[in-house]
Amino acid sequence: MDKSRQRTKDFKLNQSFIIKSKKSWWREGIVILFTSIVWVYCITVIYFFIDAIFSINNEYPRLFKVSFKMTNFDIQGFFKIAVVLLVTIYIMLLVWIFYNKKRFGSLTRRKYPGITTKEDLMDLDMIDEDIYEILQEEKVVVFETNPIRDRED
Structure with a gap:
């Protein structure tokens, strides 16, 4: 069906499709507050790992390490395991792609x-x-x- 149908240019019809909402300022404030808390938490965790990986030993990450009874070697070991798992999964996906291309061929025949x-x-x-x-x-x-x-x- 290559012929398009007629569209109504009525302003009220177009306005009926627009979603209107009334946001309250306190609800938006709570959303901003929770978003800020999550951002601060994520930055803190990243800083904690960077401090442990490069053995910077700043005051606040050291306080966390003492309270969790951890050392830089524990965190570095965890990070190494995570990197090994990431590389292993990546290699498995590459092998899977190669297998599928050999078995099914390229997807250029589809149109x-x-x-x-x-x-x-x-x-x-x-x-x-x-x-x-x-x-x-x-x-x-x-x-x-x-x-x-x-x-x-």
């Missing part, structure tokens, strides 16, 4: 169907030309019977 024209639909011989015109020009169509299943030949 999307072309634009359906009026002639294509008429060649199917499922609807009449007058029903096609009704479908193209009307915004809302109500059928008493199914025009494909209950057509009269």
Whole structure:
């Protein structure tokens, strides 16, 4: 169906699709507060790991390490295990890609169907030309019977 239907240029119709909401300032303030807390937490965790990996030993990360009974070697060991797992998963995914390309080939053979024209639909011989015109020009169509299943030949 390559012919577009008529659009209503009524302002009220266009305004009915716009979502309107009234946000309260205190709710937005709570959202900003929680977002800020999460950002500070993430930055603190990153700083904690950087301090342990490079053995900077600043005061605040050292306080966390003492309270959690950890050393820089523990954190570095954890980080090494995480890196090994990340590299292992990455290599497994690369092998999986190679396997799928060998088994199924490249995906260049796939192509999307072309634009359906009026002639294509008429060649199917499922609807009449007058029903096609009704479908193209009307915004809302109500059928008493199914025009494909209950057509009269």
